[in-house]
Amino acid sequence: MSSAPAGARETVAACPACLSVDARPFTTTAAMMHASDERFSFVxxxxxxxxxxxxxxxxxxxxxxxxxxxxxxxxPAAWGRWAPLVASGLRATDRRRVRRVQRYGSLGPASRVLDVGCGRPTFLRALVDETGCRAVxxxxxxxxxxxxxxxxxDLDLRTGELEEFAFDESFDLVTMWHYLEHDYAPHRTLRTVRALAAPGARLVIEVPDHDSWSRRRYGAEWAGYHTPRHTVLWDSASLGSALESAGWQVEAIEPVGSLDAWTLAWMSRQERRGIDWADSMEPHFAGFLAGRALLWPLMRAWERLRGRRGTGVLTAVARAATDGR
Ligand SMILES: [Zn+2]
Incomplete structure (x- = not known):
């Protein structure tokens, strides 16, 4: 485990989502997935x-x-002999994402897709292999x-901040899978991708849901804080208003996502127990799987009850309206 980082911290002068300067203390949490005694405040x-x-x-x-x-x-290698099972779980997540975006019209070789915060670009790989679209x-x-x-x-992969890049064509689909909660200036990012969107383009965003069952259950130990890497914790109301004010027309915000909600609950339980995340995860796999077998069906049933609070993640779908907005 590396040593705890220490250094300057910067107070955020205005809300990263709406630029309001009105902020009240909300909670403090320990640093997560890291050996550090430092605590951080959320407002x-x-x-x-x-x-x-x-x-x-x-x-x-x-x-x-x-x-x-x-x-x-x-x-997956972190999970020792369980690595193949973990890898197959990650592939299933990518397949869910591919199916999700295909709901909004067929993608083909003429389609342009932008994935912001692509990390290991396995989603784009799966999407390009299936549809032949051009992907950045x-x-x-x-x-x-x-x-x-x-x-x-065949993927156009770029390193740096979105605002720095020049694109010669607009995009038909923009995705952000667990990216927007890391963004230091999401109000700017949502406007930037709006300017890059073709008329009628879709934006699909998945983030942890601060208004979820798991956040209420685990409080300051909720893994969705991922302290201090997550800078903004959204709920359906704040995400909807940020999208609308950036010129997007919100079509749906649902308390479900491609990420298995049990994973977030399990990670929260391990934060509570204080496990060493730098160790091998192999001894933890049986507990992960047993909990998932017992609790995941209940969580899925909960998610299917429309209008109820979600278990852990949110998906927003917005459209670039053609009326000049
Ligand atoms: Zn705000």
Whole structure:
């Protein structure tokens, strides 16, 4: 385990979602998925209701919070002999994402897709393999595809901030899978992708749901905070108003997603227990699987009850209206 990072923290002057300066203390949480005694504060915006990290880690120092031992970067191998099962679970998540975006019209070789915060671009790989669309993925780091030629083949992958890139065509579909909660300026990002969207284009966003059952159940130990890497915690109301004010027409915001809601609950339980996330995950797999077998069907049943609070994640779908907005 790497040593706890220490350094300057920056107070956030205005809400990253709506720019209101009205903010009230909300909660404090320990650093998560990292050996650190540091605690961080979240505030709630008086304007749009979003919960955001303040003070936060300056963007230039964020690398301290993504050491080589960071679990998502270790991939399925972190789970030892269970790695093939974990890998098949990740492929199933990509398939759910591909099916989800295909609901909004057929994609083909003429379609242009942008995935913001693509990480390891397995979703784009699956989408391009299935539809032949042309795909661009962006991320602040190339850790997710460096040296992976088969994975990156035909994908236009770019490293840096979205605003820095020039694109010669507009996009028919923009996706953000667990990206927007990391963004330091989401109001700007949503406007930027609106300007890049073709008339009638869809934007699909999945984020942790701060208004969910699991956040209420686990409180400050809810893994959705992912402290201090998550800067903005959305709920359906704050995400909807951020989309509308960026010029998007909201079509649906649903308390479900491609991410297995049990995973978020399980991670919250491990934060509560204080496990060492840099260790092998192999001994934890049986507990993960048993809990999933017992509780996931209940969580799915809960999710299917329309109008009820979700268990852990939100999906928003918005359209770039053609009326000049
Ligand atoms: Zn706000």
């Amino acid at each position: 709630r915006c008086g304007g749009c209701g979003v919960v955001y990290l303040s003070p936060r880690v300056p963007a230039a120092d964020l690398g301290d919070w993504y050491p080589p031992s960071y679990l998502p970067w270790r991939g 993925g962006t991320d602040v780091s190339d850790e997710g595809w460096k040296g992976e030629h088969a994975l990156a083949r």
